[in-house]
Amino acid sequence: MAGGRVVKGIRFQGLRDVGDPVELGAAYSDAGADELVFLDVKATLEGRATLVVLVTHVAERLAIPFTVGGGVRSAEDGEELLAAGADKVAVNSAALERPELVTELASRLGSQAVVVAIDAEGGQVRSRAGTTETGRGAVEWAREAEARGAGEILLTSIDADGTRAGYDLELTSAVAEAVNVPVIASGGAGNAQHVADALGVAQAALLASILHEDPERLASLRDELRALGVLAR
Amino acid sequence: MRVAICEYGAGNIRSVQIAFKRLGAELVDSVYDADLAVLPGVGSARSAMDGLHTRGHDIALRARFVANRPILGICLGLQLALEETEEDGGVTGLGLLPGRAVRLQEGRVPRMGWADVDGRGVFYFAHSYAAETPCATAWSEGVVAEARFGSFFGCQFHPEKSGELGAHYLEEALASLSLV
Numbered sequence: 001m002a003g004g005r006v007v008k009g010i011r012f013q014g015l016r017d018v019g020d021p022v023e024l025g026a027a028y029s030d031a032g033a034d035e036l037v038f039l040d041v042k043a044t045l046e047g048r049a050t051l052v053v054l055v056t057h058v059a060e061r062l063a064i065p066f067t068v069g070g071g072v073r074s075a076e077d078g079e080e081l082l083a084a085g086a087d088k089v090a091v092n093s094a095a096l097e098r099p100e101l102v103t104e105l106a107s108r109l110g111s112q113a114v115v116v117a118i119d120a121e122g123g124q125v126r127s128r129a130g131t132t133e134t135g136r137g138a139v140e141w142a143r144e145a146e147a148r149g150a151g152e153i154l155l156t157s158i159d160a161d162g163t164r165a166g167y168d169l170e171l172t173s174a175v176a177e178a179v180n181v182p183v184i185a186s187g188g189a190g191n192a193q194h195v196a197d198a199l200g201v202a203q204a205a206l207l208a209s210i211l212h213e214d215p216e217r218l219a220s221l222r223d224e225l226r227a228l229g230v231l232a233r
Numbered sequence: 234m235r236v237a238i239c240e241y242g243a244g245n246i247r248s249v250q251i252a253f254k255r256l257g258a259e260l261v262d263s264v265y266d267a268d269l270a271v272l273p274g275v276g277s278a279r280s281a282m283d284g285l286h287t288r289g290h291d292i293a294l295r296a297r298f299v300a301n302r303p304i305l306g307i308c309l310g311l312q313l314a315l316e317e318t319e320e321d322g323g324v325t326g327l328g329l330l331p332g333r334a335v336r337l338q339e340g341r342v343p344r345m346g347w348a349d350v351d352g353r354g355v356f357y358f359a360h361s362y363a364a365e366t367p368c369a370t371a372w373s374e375g376v377v378a379e380a381r382f383g384s385f386f387g388c389q390f391h392p393e394k395s396g397e398l399g400a401h402y403l404e405e406a407l408a409s410l411s412l413v
Contacts, residue, residue: 029396032396034357059248060251063252063255063393063394063395063397063400064357064394064395065359065391065394066248082245082247082275083245084247085245085251086245087245087248087275087394107277107280108280109275109276110276110277111361112275112343112359112361113245113275113276151343152345180342181342181343182341182343182345203345204345204346233347233354
């Protein structure tokens with residue numbers, strides 16, 4: 001999300017408007033999504049908090065887990081999002097600047113509500129929507145995030161993002177092997193086989209571009225994944 | 234049906250509120266007087282017990298239990314109903330349900346995601362501790378998924394986050410408690 005709309009780019013560049021977050025969220029929930037992730041990708045860059053009111057409206061339409069991130073800088077920000085109807089809070093840039101934030105969120109909200117989102121390019125972590133180098137390796141940061149109380153790692157490969165050429169399996173398996181918390185693979189989904197491959201190394205797979213283009217694709221993807229034997233429900 | 238959702242200052246009670254409103258419940262404040270008291274579950278055991286105590290909900294819930302009035306515990310709400318939990322270095326629970334909550338030892342922890350419950354369908358779980366109780370009524374991958382004792386009814390998964398099946402489960406739970 002950016003500017004209150006759902007947007008999507010390629011390798012974090014050229015964000016295109018793809019729809020209304022409340023409508024798309026409800027459509028995905030109804031079409032059988034297992035979980036919804038909202039990332040307000042401009043929040044940190046624009047120096048503001050996540051759009052809480054929007055979270056409130058989306059939550060009303062969902063009956064599935066709802067993760068919200070973007071601009072979370074304190075445990076209070078996290079509490080506000082949960083009070084608005086999020087089930088989990090994702091942190092990224094602020095946790096890289098001040099890793100204690102992960103522990104503060106975990107002790108206040110419980111680890112199961114704390115997702116550390118990692119954006120990586122060439123195995124190296126970048127912050128502020130991919131604009132800034134951090135000098136940290138993705139595997140090392142994932143390990144630290146787990147030690148500090150993260151309940152889940154949302155791992156996005158900037159290299160693969162929006163390309164639809166498949167997830168970055170090398171990066172994903174390296175991170176998933178390094179931690180004992182669940183890892184969500186993100187970036188690069190183009191078809192059901194890609195998702196099945198990602199689920200071979202990670203515990204969940206995030207989809208964006210291919211669904212935003214055609215929200216009804218989710219139902220057929222679920223059928224294809226069921227045929228591949230990788231769906232729980 | 235009047236439902237009181239025990240607020241204890243942590244976690245997401247809004248999704249539980251939304252789920253019960255969808256079922257046509259009227260949300261009320263009084264934990265003792267409501268037709269059903271719901272002990273929702275997110276956050277950590279110690280802060281949740283402290284929050285319940287500060288608000289007097291622990292006393293109201295025990296009084297309800299003694300009066301055989303229905304209580305539904307979800308996730309941490311199930312664990313808090315036990316005699317004790319290992320979480321946070323050991324926390325005394327409400328003692329409504331025999332047994333204790335212990336840290337999960339197998340697989341990735343937290344255990345997050347959709348999992349089968351005794352072939353009755355796939356529900357959403359998000360937990361690091363699980364109940365050990367003689368009162369288990371359903372299991373999921375070796376973990377207690379549901380337990381009942383007296384007027385207490387608890388589930389480890391989140392029916393409010395488990396789509397249509399979850400809503401159906403809540404309806405059936407209410408029916409079994411003679412609330413609909």
